Amino acid sequence: MNLSPLVISIAILGSFSATQAIAKTAQLQSEVISSSEIQWGYLNPLRGDKSPGAANLWGDRTKNMPTGMLVKFNKGFSSPPHIHNITYRGIVIKGQMHNDDPDAAIMWMPTGSFWTQPAGENHITSANGEANTIFLEIDSGPYLVKPSDQHFDSGEKPINLHESNHVWLNPTDVSFINGNDVKMTALWGSNADGQLGGTMVKIPAGYKGEIDVDAEEFRGIVIAGNLLYQSAETDNAKALNAGSYFGSTGQFSHNIEAAENGATIYIRTDGKYQLNTQP
Numbered sequence: 170m171n172l173s174p175l176v177i178s179i180a181i182l183g184s185f186s187a188t189q190a191i192a193k194t195a196q197l198q199s200e201v202i203s204s205s206e207i208q209w210g211y212l213n214p215l216r217g218d219k220s221p222g223a224a225n226l227w228g229d230r231t232k233n234m235p236t237g238m239l240v241k242f243n244k245g246f247s248s249p250p251h252i253h254n255i256t257y258r259g260i261v262i263k264g265q266m267h268n269d270d271p272d273a274a275i276m277w278m279p280t281g282s283f284w285t286q287p288a289g290e291n292h293i294t295s296a297n298g299e300a301n302t303i304f305l306e307i308d309s310g311p312y313l314v315k316p317s318d319q320h321f322d323s324g325e326k327p328i329n330l331h332e333s334n335h336v337w338l339n340p341t342d343v344s345f346i347n348g349n350d351v352k353m354t355a356l357w358g359s360n361a362d363g364q365l366g367g368t369m370v371k372i373p374a375g376y377k378g379e380i381d382v383d384a385e386e387f388r389g390i391v392i393a394g395n396l397l398y399q400s401a402e403t404d405n406a407k408a409l410n411a412g413s414y415f416g417s418t419g420q421f422s423h424n425i426e427a428a429e430n431g432a433t434i435y436i437r438t439d440g441k442y443q444l445n446t447q448p
Contacts, residue, residue: 198421199402202226204391204412212240213314221246226304226414227388230312237306237388237437239412242266242296249293250317256288256325257307258357258367260435261332262392262411264298269329271317280393281332281369281433283356287325291317302412304390304435308365330356337371346370348378348446356435365439372434376427377447381420384440388416389423394432399424 213220221242228236242264250271259268265277268284271293278284286292337352346353350373358366363385369392372378380389396409400423409415415423424447425432436442 197402198419199400199415199417199423200227201398201400201403201407201409201415202413203407203409207239207412209241226390227416228307228310230307230310233310235306235308236310236312237304237390237414240303240305242294242301242303244296244299244301246301247293247295250291251293252289252291252315252317252320253286254288254311254313254315255307255309256323257286257305257312259284259286260304260369260390260392262302262304264296264301266301266303267295267297268292269327276329276331278329279332281335283328283330283335283369285325285328285357287327288323289319289321290323290325290327291320292327304392304412306437328357335369345442346444348376348444349373351376351444351446353444362440365437367435367437370434370436370444372425372427372432372444374427374429374431376425376431378425378445379447380423380425380436381443381445382417382423382438382440383420384438384442385418386416387418387421387438387440387442388414388436390414390435390437392433392435394430395428396432396434397426397428 207224209222209224211220212223221240224239226237228234230236261278261280261282267275277297335354337354339352340347352371354369356367360366391409391411391413393411397406398409399406
């Protein structure tokens, strides 16, 4: 079949435009997802609405890769004793959560609380708020639930850190944050360049600044409060409330402005970041 020069030109132009779009996407250093854009599914699809809701923010919890996700629990949820094949970390975004050995006394953990669940350790998870949401991350996968009789000792020890027990540092204590009333706390890992670690940053109401990053992996999750977010790769400022996510690779600047109640951000990175106040 013979094609006219016009058809050929259109085809070439369309191919060129598609290639340009792919190249532009490939060149992006950052990503940002507001909580309203999240596509929810189920942590255990086979159980349907009897399962906690779940949504990947990055990665894929069904594969062997680092993944960050949100998990939602109904009030009164309580799991049977079980184990996981891999270690996970959890931070409470909304509600009250309990995660411990089956015979442990209940300790309800509110927003900002942090825990780790070692691979192979028998435990239960319960929720007590009217609405309950956590951020959960794994360094490898897949994320599986297995019967408690398959428990094993991974050598890791669990952590249950109630929000009231965080030790907050201010700009006079650490060099990579500045601004009145800005605080940070270390949760896990290392702050050495090239090694993964997790911190939380608390910024006051009305704060306006930027997070300057130099890291192969940088990820921020809004745990509490609200932010107005913008970067060189966003067309307009974007409202991010609790459960929203932003991340980047390489050298990059994330511009943030806190609303009237301030905000708390969990940061996972293998590099350096500097929180700088803007005048």
